[in-house]
Amino acid sequence: MTISPSDPPLKDIRVLDLSRVLAGPFCSMNLSDLGADVIKVEMPKRGDDTRAYPPFINGVSSYYLSLNRGKKSITLNLKTEEGVKVVHELASKCDVVVENFRPGVTSRLNVDYETLKKINPKIIYCSISSFGQTGPYAQWPGYDLIIQGMSGLMGITGEKGGGPMRIGVAIEDINAGLHAVISILAALRVRDNLGVGQYIDLSMMDAGVSWMTYVAGNYFATGNVPQRLGTAHPSIVPYQAFKTGDDKYILIAGGNDRLFGILCKILGLESLIEDPLYSKNEARVSNKDTLVQIIQDALLKKSRDAWLDSLRDSGFPCAPVYTIDEVFADPQVHHRDMVVEMMHPTAGAIKQIGTPFRLSVSKTGLDQCPPELSEHTDEILGDLLGYTESQIEALREKGVI
Numbered sequence: 001m002t003i004s005p006s007d008p009p010l011k012d013i014r015v016l017d018l019s020r021v022l023a024g025p026f027c028s029m030n031l032s033d034l035g036a037d038v039i040k041v042e043m044p045k046r047g048d049d050t051r052a053y054p055p056f057i058n059g060v061s062s063y064y065l066s067l068n069r070g071k072k073s074i075t076l077n078l079k080t081e082e083g084v085k086v087v088h089e090l091a092s093k094c095d096v097v098v099e100n101f102r103p104g105v106t107s108r109l110n111v112d113y114e115t116l117k118k119i120n121p122k123i124i125y126c127s128i129s130s131f132g133q134t135g136p137y138a139q140w141p142g143y144d145l146i147i148q149g150m151s152g153l154m155g156i157t158g159e160k161g162g163g164p165m166r167i168g169v170a171i172e173d174i175n176a177g178l179h180a181v182i183s184i185l186a187a188l189r190v191r192d193n194l195g196v197g198q199y200i201d202l203s204m205m206d207a208g209v210s211w212m213t214y215v216a217g218n219y220f221a222t223g224n225v226p227q228r229l230g231t232a233h234p235s236i237v238p239y240q241a242f243k244t245g246d247d248k249y250i251l252i253a254g255g256n257d258r259l260f261g262i263l264c265k266i267l268g269l270e271s272l273i274e275d276p277l278y279s280k281n282e283a284r285v286s287n288k289d290t291l292v293q294i295i296q297d298a299l300l301k302k303s304r305d306a307w308l309d310s311l312r313d314s315g316f317p318c319a320p321v322y323t324i325d326e327v328f329a330d331p332q333v334h335h336r337d338m339v340v341e342m343m344h345p346t347a348g349a350i351k352q353i354g355t356p357f358r359l360s361v362s363k364t365g366l367d368q369c370p371p372e373l374s375e376h377t378d379e380i381l382g383d384l385l386g387y388t389e390s391q392i393e394a395l396r397e398k399g400v401i
Helices: 023-033 082-093 107-108 112-117 144-150 171-194 202-212 213-222 258-266 280-286 289-298 304-313 332-334 377-384 388-399
Strands: 014-017 037-042 071-075 096-099 122-128 198-203 239-241 248-252 318-320 339-344 349-354
Touching: 014 023, 014 071, 023 037, 023 071, 023 096, 023 171, 023 202, 037 082, 071 304, 082 112, 082 377, 096 171, 107 112, 112 122, 122 213, 144 171, 144 202, 144 239, 171 198, 171 202, 198 202, 239 280, 239 289, 239 332, 248 289, 258 280, 258 289, 258 304, 280 289
Parallel strands: 014 037, 014 096, 037 071, 096 122, 122 198
Antiparallel strands: 239 248, 248 318, 339 349
């Protein structure tokens, strides 16, 4: 395939996506946004589990739509010999395989890395699982909630003195999907340079623990277990969310002494600037409870947006805590094309989150809507694998597709 500099970076890459629900589909959707040809394998009649998740748009799951744009859908029953044979044929024509079954399932289905490597030695095979393919927890079932808890994320999230809080989105699934993308891109570079494929064992738990970064650094240095602080920061004050007079929330980021001085002038708290209890950040951290209450009382005197205008005019870093409707009404979000609309054959006009990939030369973006179940089965079998119409119909009669 001839590729020009302005083509999508992964135009010549074909991905066989055996995954479902979130982590795997998020990975393959990002690869699709970068130009890869993604073939999504789904169960006949039922499809990806998320096709049944409400709410629905004209009978189409909005959850499914949010994770599967740009892909081609083929249905294959992997519990049949014929279905597995098709997967083997597809693997011979693909560069990457993504799957997120529990460890051991792909071996039982005969679509594991060792099997597919014999068919295509250059294949890059990425397995995403809760705890990885090895170790004492490898066979444990796991969901995003489980990993949020065991990675340490929930342990540091929540109000001071309160219980642990789950992040409001399945962040560990998404984190694993992003790390899978990074790993696949690295493996593709190795393959292009050395001509070898490889296996990627991507653990949600590993990816979650890796996000502990400076929190872990503090623990390694001091041995102190960090406590939950709500929106506050352990080392910077004031650096958190505050309620305003209209019951909305504003984020105040007083990252240094100069900024604290600006904040005090805007809030009418000039006396605090030279107060030894608050003039330096170290002192503010020591006296954070009293200082936070003083700032909170001041911010209740005006609305969120009134404070935002005054603080931004002075160059102070601040922001609203948006609700989801405010996010997608924001002019910056629209300017950056992070809300796009496309036509779906059943759902009609649908909105999608745009892609954050922005390369100065290569094209990225959204060219195809999420597929209907089995929409591309005949195309993939016929055009890519060379099946005749009668062969395809025979598979359909057997329930393979």
